[in-house]
Every structure is written in structure tokens, then in C-alpha cells.
Amino acid sequence: MAAGTDTLHDSYQWQTRTNRLGFWLFFLSEVFIFGGLLVARFFLWGGTRPDLPQIPPLLLTVALLLSSFFMFRAEMAIATDDRKTFTRSLLLTAVLGSIFFLGVMFVEWGFTVENGQLVLGNHIKPTDGVYGAVFYGMTGLHALHVISGVIGILLVWNLGRKGHFSAERHWGVEATAIYWHYVDLVWVFFYPALYLIGTAVGHGH
Amino acid sequence: MRVLKLGLVRGLLGGIMGWLFGFALVIGARLALGLPAKWNPNLVADTSTVWRFLATAFAPYEPAMVVGAIFFAIGFMIGVGAVTDWLKWARGIETPFHHGARIPGTPEWARYFNVDYSHKVIGVQYGITGILLLGVGGTLAMIFRLQLAQPELNFVQPDAFNTMISAHGMIMIGAILLGVGAMSNYLVPLMIGANDMAFPRLNAFAFWINVPGALLLSSAMFIGGWNTGWTGYPPLSSQAPLGVQYFFLGVFFIGLSSILGSLNVIVTTITMRSPGMSLFRMPIFVWAAFATSIIQLTATQLIGLSFLMVLMQRIMGMGFFDPGGPVWYEVDKWVGGGNPILFQHLFWFYSHPAVYVFILPGLGIISELLPVFSRKPLFGYKWVAMSSMAIALVGFLVWAHHMFVSGMSNFLRVPFMMSTLLVAVPTGVKFFSWLGTLWGGRIEYKTPMLFALGAISVFLIGGLTGPPLGTVATDMNLTDTYFVVGHFHATMFGGFVFPFFAALYYWFPKATGRMYNERLGQLHFWLMTPAFWVMSLGQIFVGTHGMRRRIASYEFELGIGDAQMMVTIAGFVIFTSVLIMLANLFVLSWRAQRAGANPWRSRGLEWQVPSPMPEMTYATTPIVVGEPYDYGKPGSTYVQFAPAPLAPALGAGVTGGD
Amino acid sequence: MENLFLIFILLPVVVGGGVLVGAWLLTRIMPGDGKVDSAKVAAAKAAVPARGPEYVELTANRKKAYRVGYVMLLVLAVLTVAEIAVSLGLNSVALLFIVNILEAAAILVVFMHIKSVWTSKETH
Structure with missing residues (x-):
């Protein structure tokens, strides 16, 4: 038979259920890489943490949690056929996500030039021993997920405003939404691990 | 340009373009910022030979090389067309x-x-790529075994020797992962009565990402090589030649394939079973593939993370594993404090469960074949199914037995020794089941069966040499000797190579519709199995007589020259016998006689359809009505075929809404 | 100093400009040229009657869902404040960890509706 179709496995319902299971397994897999970074943090930092400014990361955390709220709102909006709220909330999510990403890049990392060499580090540099290494490792991997989430949200927004999704068929929105919440969930653990737990150790230069 | 119609060619072109783009991007950014193109201006290319030139020319541009390699993989995937549908979505x-x-x-x-979405095509792609890598790794082994055949030879230079043993290790691991992928992708949908995997596009992606991975892994040998062994421990790997970076990235992409492929297997097993196939009516191989996939899905992330950390330490100076400065509890400033032991924890958290990834599908194949050729029910089906799951779960708790002498905290030794010895229990369940299945059976000694029996004998060697290594007191003496090499090769051959060959012979008639040459198959077996015993026992012997791992030469005074020569000769016999198999299966069989639909009189689902299988394997939905391994029980049936394709509603009804 | 200027001024401009140009390109190259696919919208709307019991139910569901969102926002705010308070005042890692778990559980259950993985009923 050159070509054929599989009626049982072609229905949107079946595919959505399967996709959802696959997506959650992907999350389970990612738990291990983020968990590995947390293990590295506690293994290398122990009961200490680098002494960093506290206000910017708090503001960024608020931005990320707010974006998660708007993402939920967007998903609920399309599930109940409220298109205007849907597209607006998606855009707000993307904006807040971008604020988080740019905030990490320019406030938390910062770019400076020393002796003609491009180096990262307003407050802390990647080369600052284990403190720099773990800090940049954790924020970097998380930021990578944030920026891919923002791209996904923009794609979904673009399709959404052209009427691609409906209350009955919006797996694309749901997938982006749970991915975004997952990124948020990871930050819920990373934020205290980086900024709150342990005694602050200063830069003894 | 008809050749451009081949995805592989387009992929390679895309990969090269991607590599150039990534390399130019980084160098261009540096030049734009007014920085010199070379990171380390002291490194100068050595133009004496082509080999030396390749090994030295790229070293000053290490970060650009890394970014280039990442874009190589991206360019390859776009070029080959594995992401076309997703970009359309x-x-x-x-x-x-x-x-x-x-x-x-x-x-x-x-x-x-x-790029093809049929799981049968993808399974064959996995298999062929795996056999190719097996050939590369095997050839490397033949070269450095010549160096080790006699004491104090000078056939291979020490640097090249280090690169070769490292490449042999990781290329073989890649080959085994591809072989495992071949078996699970080809067989799992067939065995559960599905027409394809749950995510066909992801399946194709998961295969094709292996190709840039394997290319990077192999090319690492040419850009300076690396001298760390397959484990890549820092601090050695953080100062090894440039090749180690391509080794890391190659492993990274092959690991990505592992994760995505296993995700697919799990979802397929959960959602696509035929009506009536409850969990305890699944063929035993599906259980094994399922248990394997759980390990692959989760643990693989950690080898990726550990290698990524060394990669970043090399190019960004992030000192995860660099103790530098004072010890950590005296740190009052941000200097040093890294710890190489962390790498070993993260690395072995994957790499120990990974050996169960390598062996579990093979052990599943053994359990699959024994009932067919003994014409008896599988002894203790549920116990065997659960033993796979138990090995997978206990496997997560034993990683630190690789670190007994590496300086980790002493109090961790005994708990990890106990959990390690615990693995012997579910493995013993499997051995009992195999013996119980063979007991009193009418055994047919066909080639697949011979390989299954050979696998048991070889795996027994591997199994019995395990406890001395898992016990702290004996491991203190045996660690890093050839005893470890002997143990590991026996488990890999017994757990993967022999069952994989058995599976190739067993399913070959199903896949191609042709029967292989039985005499050549028997010749292959009778060359390979005794040769392997000699090789394995020889390795164990030289290990207990003072031969260390990973050294290019050894002294006359050890008195192990003859044993080493035997090991080398046995290695060449194994290599030759595999060539016989390849000739048998891939050259001679095109003129061979046709095989019927069910030459082995198996009860499995896939044997009830014609050989070779049609594109849609199960045009009519199979319905499972009995137990899978009730061979020799009169009147028992495993599967019936519905008269017409089932409508969705009916299908859902029969499965009971699982 | 020039390099500093280069990085702090040019990089945001380049990155921001790149994102804007990318977004604009996205709307251009997409099928339908950025216009609303009225046929698809109409088809989707036809699936839901304009008035009648289904519409009433839909709006009620919508209101309920939005309310859940606001409650979650409040919960997350309270838990974040608790997190800061614990770390500043009590300095107890165990308590901090409990707050984290609560926050994560709320996100998993409400935002990510983890239940949908194993419930077989399909809503969309």
C-alpha cells in the first residue's frame, strides 16, 4: 500500500492527548537538567551565596510571575472564545517575558569591557570562581528557555490574531502556555537558590 | 542536480554552511569589537604534515569552533528537512x-x-548507522590492539593511542545507542500492533540529529584528538586538546536523540497498544524498551549537563571544576572553589544507568527468542517484566560505585556497595527465567537461538565479574585494571552485541522477505563465541596480573605478553566473523530464497502479516485475546484480526479507554 | 570608553531593532499577509451560537476562569512575599523550601492543569 490513513490515530482529540503526554514527559526530562544545576549549586556553594543586589532579581521575579498570570488568562480566553483578551494577554506575556530576559542580560549579567576584552559582569563575572560559574550556569540555561518561550508566544500570537485557534482546537496555545508556566516553575526554585539561601559572601578584592 | 534530492547530501551542505556561518559570526563579532581573531595568540599552526596542521590550526579559535559545531547541527537538520513540517506549523x-x-x-x-516518517524506515536507518559506527569503533580497537599485542611495542604513538581508546569508547557507545534505537523503533510499534510511532516527525528528528552527532564525534579525532578516555573527567578534560570539545558536542547531540526517541517510545507504548493488549500481555521486549526509555528520558540530561559544564569552563572560564585558590570553606572572595568530584557525580548519574540502557533491550530480546525456539511458555513472565523495571529503578541508585577510589566521602562507599549488589537480584530473576524456559524444551538450534544462548554464556562472565568490582574491598585492588575492561566488554557483548545480532538474524526475514544463509550464520556464531570467551577471559587474566587500563604499553616483566597476544588474535577473529555476518545479510541474501510470513512459527503480532511487511503493517486492527508466550499449549491464541478497520469509537471502546 | 558606549548603547539598539524587524517580517511573510482569515473566524464562531444556553454557559465559564487567574495572582504574590520574609527574618531553608513547594504546586495544579494528563475526558 503506497499511502494510507489511520483513522483511529488521526483525530484531533487523540493527538492532543498524545501530545500532552509527550510534552509532560519532556518536562520530566528537563527536571533532571535543572535539578542537576541545583545539585551543583548546593554542592559548590553549600551554605553560602554571592552578595548580589537584591532588588533587581525581585522585580524580575515579579515580572515573570505576572507574565505567567497573563499566559493563563490568554489560554482561558481562547478556551472560552474571547479573542480580544486572548491576543492582548499573549502580547503582554511576551512583553513581560522579554523584560525578564533583557533584565537578566543587562542588569544581572551586564556587559563591560576590561583591558580591551569583552567581559560579562556588572556585579559578578563568569570567571568569579564557583560563584560566577554556577550563577551564570543557572541563569543562562533558564534564560535560554525564557527566550525560546517568548519566540513561541510570538508565533502563537501571530497565528492567533489570524483566527487560527478556536475554543475547540487550541493545542498550540496550551502547549506554549504550559511550557511558559514550566519556565516560571523552574525560576521559583532558582530564585531563592541564587539570591536568598545561605550567608552572603562578598567580593573580597 | 539530482543528487540534491537526497536529504543526506542537502543536510551535509546545510551543515557546512551552518558551520561556516557560526564560525564567521563569532570571529566577526570579535573583530567588530576591535579584538584579535585568536583567543590565544601564542598558538601557531604546525605545517609540517597535514595531520599536524589539522591538529593545531583550529586550537586558537576554540569558542568559534564550538559555535560553528552547534550551527553545523542546526544547518544539517534544516538541510536534511527534519524540521520542515514544524516550521510550516x-x-x-x-x-x-x-x-x-x-x-x-x-x-x-x-x-x-x-527524512522519512515510517518507523520501519527509521528503524533501518538507525540500524545501518549503528553498524557503520560499530565498524569505525571496531577498526580503532583493531589498531590499538595491535599496539598491545606485545609488551613495549612502538606501533601507535601514546597521544594517538589515547585518542583511539577514547574514540573507541564513545563511538561504540553511540553505536550501541543507535542499535538500541533501531530495535525499539522498529519493533515496539510492530509488537504492540500499531502502524507507526506516536510522533513520527519527532522520530525522524531523533534519528537525524544522530548524524551530525556522529560526524562531530568522529571529526574530534582529526582536530587534535583528546586524551581523557570516554569519561572526559576534568581537570584532564578541561585542559585536553581541542578535540574534546567536538567529543562533548557529539555526545550532546546523540544524547538529545536518546531523550526524544525514548519519549516517543514511552508515549507509543502507553497510548497505541492494540485492543486487548493489557500491560501484562505486552511482549517482553516492549517491557524492556519501556524500562530503557525511562532511564534514557531522564538520566541523559545529566551527562549533557556535565559535559556542558566542562565545555563552558573551557571557553568561558566558568570554574565549576577548577579548585583554584583556597579550599571552599575558606573562601571569602569569589575565586576558585570548584570540585571535580561534582563532575563525576553528575556524569555517573547518567553513565551508570546508561549501561542498563545498553543491556536491557538485549536481555529483552533473549527473553523474546528463547520461548520461540524452545517451544515452551516463557518462565515467569510477570517476574521478567518487573525485573526490567526493577533494574531500571535500582540503576538510578548505584552510580557512586564508580567513585570508590576517587576521593568522595568515605561514608558513601558502603551504601552504594549494597545498592550495587542489589542489582544482581533482578538480573538473577532473568537468568532463572531463561533456564526455566530452556528446561525440557524442544530446542531448535537456529542462528538467532544460538546467539541468544551465546549471549547468556557471555553475560554470565560479565555478571560474575561484577560483584568483585561492586564490593569496596576488592574494587580497591581491581579498579582501573584490565579486569574492569574484561567485565565491561563481557556485559556489553552479552547484553547488547550478541542479542543485537540475534535480533538481526531473527527479524531479517520479516523485514526483507528473504532468508539469510543458515550455514554462514552458524559459522559466524562458532567463530565469534569461542573467540569472545578467549578475549574476555584473557582481559580478566591480564587485569589480575597487573595490566592497567588506558596505557599504551606495558613491561616485559609482567609476563602477560602471550595472553595479550591471544586477546588481540581473538579480537581479530571477532572482527572477521562480523564481516561474515554483514556479507551474509547484506550481500548474499539478495539472491537467497524467500522466507514465508512466519518462518519461526512465532506467536508475535508482526509474524501474522506478510513478509516484507506492507507500508501500513496492520490494515485490519489486531485484537489480543490471549497470552503472548503460550507456546505448546493446545488451543491458545494470542491475536485475532478484526474483520474491517475499526472506527475510532469502537477502537476506544475495546481498549476500555486506557 | 568607546567600547563601553558601543556595548551599552549599540547592543540594546541592535537587539531591540532585530526583534522589531523580526516581528515585522514575521507578519509579512506569514500566509494571509497579516490579514485576519475571516473564513476561519467565521467557522469558529459558527460553532458557538451567538445567544442561547451554550453562550451563557461559555460566558459563565469564562468569568469563572478569569476569577481563578486573579486568585492565583494573589496566591503567588502572598507566597513571594512570604519567601522574602522567611529569607530576611527567619533565615530557615526548610521553611523556604516549603513555600517553594507550595508555589510550585499551585502553578502545576492551576496554571498547568496537570490533571489533564491522566483524565481521559477531552475538552478541546
Whole structure:
């Protein structure tokens, strides 16, 4: 038979259920890489943490949690056929996500030039021993997920405003939404691990 | 430009373009910022030979080389067409799924060089790539075994020797992962009565990402090599030649394939079983593949993370594993404090469960074949099924037995020794089941059965040498000797190579419709198995007589020259016998006689359809009505076929809404 | 100093400009040229009657869902404040960890509706 179709496995319902299971397994897999970074943090930092400014990361955390709220709102909006709220909330999510990403890049990392060499580090540099290494490792991997989430949200927004999704068929929105919440969930653990737990150790230069 | 119609060619072109783009991007950014192109201006290319030039020319541009390699993989995947459908989805274009060639009018052979969504094509692609890598790794082994055949030889230079043993290790691991992928992708949908995997596009992606991975891994040998062994421990790997970076990235992409492929296997097993196939009516191989996939899905992330950390330490100076400065509890400033032991924890958290990834599918194949050729029910089906799961779960708790002498905290030794010895219990369950199945059976000694029996004998060697290594007191003396090499090769051959060959012989008639040459198959077996015993016992012998791992030469005074010569000769015999198998299966069989639909009189689902299988394996839905391994029980049936394709509602009803 | 200027001024401009140009390109190259696909919208709307019991139910569901969102926002705010308070005042890692778990559980259950993985009933 050159070509054929599989009626049982072609229905949107079946595919959505399967996709959802696959997506959650992907999350389970990612738990291990983020968990590995947390293990590295506690293994290398122990009961200490680098002494960093506290206000910017708090503001960024608020931005990320707010974006998660708007993402939920967007998903609920399309599930109940409220298109205007849907597209607006998606855009707000993307904006807040971008604020988080740019905030990490320019406030938390910062770019400076020393002796003609491009180096990262307003407050802390990647080369600052284990403190720099773990800090940049954790924020970097998380930021990578944030920026891919923002791209996904923009794609979904673009399709959404052209009427691609409906209350009955919006797996694309749901997938982006749970991915975004997952990124948020990871930050819920990373934020205290980086900024709150342990005694602050200063830069003894 | 007909050659551009082949996805592989387009992928390679895309990969090269991607590599140039990534390399130029980084160098361009540096030049734009007014920085010199070289990171380390002291490194100068050595132009004495081509080999030396390749090994030294790229070293000053290490970060650009890394970014180039990442873009190589991206360019390859775009070029080969593995992401085309997803890019269409992102633009709102729907791509309905059809069974059959993805591009209409593609000749049958060309499907294997293109992105194809059929799990049968992908399974064969995995298998062929795996055998190719097996050949590369095997050839490397032959070269350095010549160096080790006699004491104090000078056939291979120490640097090249280090690169070769490291490459042999990781290329073989890649080959085994591809072989495991071949078996689970080809067999799992067939065995559960599905027409394809749950995510065919992801399946194709998961295969094709292996190709840039394997290319990077192999190319690492030419850009300076690396001298760390396959484990890549820092601090050695953080100062090894440039090749180690391509080794890391190659492993990274092959690991990505592992994760995505196993995700697919799990979802397929959960959602696509035939009506009536409850969990305890699944063929035992499906259980094994399922347990394997759980390990692959989760633990693989950690080898990726550990290698990524060394990679970043090398190019960004992030000192995860660099103790530098004072010890950590005296740190009052941000200097040093890294700890190489962390790498070993993260690395072995994957790499120990990984050996169960390598062996569990093979052990599943053994349990699959024994009942067919003994014409008896599988002894203790549920226990065998659960033992796979138990090995997978206990496997997560034993990683630190690789670190007994590496300086980790002493109090961790005994708990990890106990959990390690615990693995012997579910493995013993499997051995009992195999013996119980063989006991009193009418055994047919066909080639697949011979290989299954050979696997048991070889795995027994591997199994019995395990406890001395898992026990702290004996491991203190045996660690890093050839005893470890002997143990590991026996488990890999017994757990993967022999069962994989058995599976190749067993399913070959199903896949191609042709029967292989039985005499050549027997010749292969009778060359390979005794040779392997000699090789394995020889390795164990030289290990207990003072031969260390990973050294290019040894002294006359050890008195092990003859044993080493035996090991080398046995290695060459094994290599030759595998060539016989390849000739048998892939050259001679095209003129061989046709095999019927069910030459082995198996009860499995896939044997009830014609050979070779049609594109849609199960045009009519199979319904499972009995137990899978009730051989020799009169009147028992495993599967019936529905008279017509089931409608969705009926299908859902029969499965009971699982 | 020039390099500093280069990085702090040019990089945001380049990155921001790149994102804007990318977004604009995205709307251009997409099928339908950025216009609303009225046929699809109409088809989707036809699936839901304009008035009648289904519409009433839909709006009620919508209101309920939005309310859940606001409650979650409040919960997350309270838990974040608790997190800061614990770390500043009590300095107890165990308590901090409990707050984290609560926050994560709320996100998993409400935002990510983890239940949908194992419930077989399909809503969309």
C-alpha cells in the first residue's frame, strides 16, 4: 500500500492527548537538567551565596510571575472564545517575558569591557570562581528557555490574531502556555537558590 | 542536480554552511569589537604534515569552533528537512500525515537517505548507522590492539593511542545507542500492533540529529584528538586538546536523540497498544524498551549537563571544576572553589544507568527468542517484566560505585556497595527465567537461538565479574585494571552485541522477505563465541596480573605478553566473523530464497502479516485475546484480526479507554 | 570608553531593532499577509451560537476562569512575599523550601492543569 490513513490515530482529540503526554514527559526530562544545576549549586556553594543586589532579581521575579498570570488568562480566553483578551494577554506575556530576559542580560549579567576584552559582569563575572560559574550556569540555561518561550508566544500570537485557534482546537496555545508556566516553575526554585539561601559572601578584592 | 534530492547530501551542505556561518559570526563579532581573531595568540599552526596542521590550526579559535559545531547541527537538520513540517506549523500551514514516502515518487532506496516518517524506515536507518559506527569503533580497537599485542611495542604513538581508546569508547557507545534505537523503533510499534510511532516527525528528528552527532564525534579525532578516555573527567578534560570539545558536542547531540526517541517510545507504548493488549500481555521486549526509555528520558540530561559544564569552563572560564585558590570553606572572595568530584557525580548519574540502557533491550530480546525456539511458555513472565523495571529503578541508585577510589566521602562507599549488589537480584530473576524456559524444551538450534544462548554464556562472565568490582574491598585492588575492561566488554557483548545480532538474524526475514544463509550464520556464531570467551577471559587474566587500563604499553616483566597476544588474535577473529555476518545479510541474501510470513512459527503480532511487511503493517486492527508466550499449549491464541478497520469509537471502546 | 558606549548603547539598539524587524517580517511573510482569515473566524464562531444556553454557559465559564487567574495572582504574590520574609527574618531553608513547594504546586495544579494528563475526558 503506497499511502494510507489511520483513522483511529488521526483525530484531533487523540493527538492532543498524545501530545500532552509527550510534552509532560519532556518536562520530566528537563527536571533532571535543572535539578542537576541545583545539585551543583548546593554542592559548590553549600551554605553560602554571592552578595548580589537584591532588588533587581525581585522585580524580575515579579515580572515573570505576572507574565505567567497573563499566559493563563490568554489560554482561558481562547478556551472560552474571547479573542480580544486572548491576543492582548499573549502580547503582554511576551512583553513581560522579554523584560525578564533583557533584565537578566543587562542588569544581572551586564556587559563591560576590561583591558580591551569583552567581559560579562556588572556585579559578578563568569570567571568569579564557583560563584560566577554556577550563577551564570543557572541563569543562562533558564534564560535560554525564557527566550525560546517568548519566540513561541510570538508565533502563537501571530497565528492567533489570524483566527487560527478556536475554543475547540487550541493545542498550540496550551502547549506554549504550559511550557511558559514550566519556565516560571523552574525560576521559583532558582530564585531563592541564587539570591536568598545561605550567608552572603562578598567580593573580597 | 539530482543528487540534491537526497536529504543526506542537502543536510551535509546545510551543515557546512551552518558551520561556516557560526564560525564567521563569532570571529566577526570579535573583530567588530576591535579584538584579535585568536583567543590565544601564542598558538601557531604546525605545517609540517597535514595531520599536524589539522591538529593545531583550529586550537586558537576554540569558542568559534564550538559555535560553528552547534550551527553545523542546526544547518544539517534544516538541510536534511527534519524540521520542515514544524516550521510550516509555526507559520500556520497544516501538514496532514500520510503513510508512505514523504515526497511522492521517491524511489524505495532513496527513502533511506531522506527524512522519512515510517518507523520501519527509521528503524533501518538507525540500524545501518549503528553498524557503520560499530565498524569505525571496531577498526580503532583493531589498531590499538595491535599496539598491545606485545609488551613495549612502538606501533601507535601514546597521544594517538589515547585518542583511539577514547574514540573507541564513545563511538561504540553511540553505536550501541543507535542499535538500541533501531530495535525499539522498529519493533515496539510492530509488537504492540500499531502502524507507526506516536510522533513520527519527532522520530525522524531523533534519528537525524544522530548524524551530525556522529560526524562531530568522529571529526574530534582529526582536530587534535583528546586524551581523557570516554569519561572526559576534568581537570584532564578541561585542559585536553581541542578535540574534546567536538567529543562533548557529539555526545550532546546523540544524547538529545536518546531523550526524544525514548519519549516517543514511552508515549507509543502507553497510548497505541492494540485492543486487548493489557500491560501484562505486552511482549517482553516492549517491557524492556519501556524500562530503557525511562532511564534514557531522564538520566541523559545529566551527562549533557556535565559535559556542558566542562565545555563552558573551557571557553568561558566558568570554574565549576577548577579548585583554584583556597579550599571552599575558606573562601571569602569569589575565586576558585570548584570540585571535580561534582563532575563525576553528575556524569555517573547518567553513565551508570546508561549501561542498563545498553543491556536491557538485549536481555529483552533473549527473553523474546528463547520461548520461540524452545517451544515452551516463557518462565515467569510477570517476574521478567518487573525485573526490567526493577533494574531500571535500582540503576538510578548505584552510580557512586564508580567513585570508590576517587576521593568522595568515605561514608558513601558502603551504601552504594549494597545498592550495587542489589542489582544482581533482578538480573538473577532473568537468568532463572531463561533456564526455566530452556528446561525440557524442544530446542531448535537456529542462528538467532544460538546467539541468544551465546549471549547468556557471555553475560554470565560479565555478571560474575561484577560483584568483585561492586564490593569496596576488592574494587580497591581491581579498579582501573584490565579486569574492569574484561567485565565491561563481557556485559556489553552479552547484553547488547550478541542479542543485537540475534535480533538481526531473527527479524531479517520479516523485514526483507528473504532468508539469510543458515550455514554462514552458524559459522559466524562458532567463530565469534569461542573467540569472545578467549578475549574476555584473557582481559580478566591480564587485569589480575597487573595490566592497567588506558596505557599504551606495558613491561616485559609482567609476563602477560602471550595472553595479550591471544586477546588481540581473538579480537581479530571477532572482527572477521562480523564481516561474515554483514556479507551474509547484506550481500548474499539478495539472491537467497524467500522466507514465508512466519518462518519461526512465532506467536508475535508482526509474524501474522506478510513478509516484507506492507507500508501500513496492520490494515485490519489486531485484537489480543490471549497470552503472548503460550507456546505448546493446545488451543491458545494470542491475536485475532478484526474483520474491517475499526472506527475510532469502537477502537476506544475495546481498549476500555486506557 | 568607546567600547563601553558601543556595548551599552549599540547592543540594546541592535537587539531591540532585530526583534522589531523580526516581528515585522514575521507578519509579512506569514500566509494571509497579516490579514485576519475571516473564513476561519467565521467557522469558529459558527460553532458557538451567538445567544442561547451554550453562550451563557461559555460566558459563565469564562468569568469563572478569569476569577481563578486573579486568585492565583494573589496566591503567588502572598507566597513571594512570604519567601522574602522567611529569607530576611527567619533565615530557615526548610521553611523556604516549603513555600517553594507550595508555589510550585499551585502553578502545576492551576496554571498547568496537570490533571489533564491522566483524565481521559477531552475538552478541546
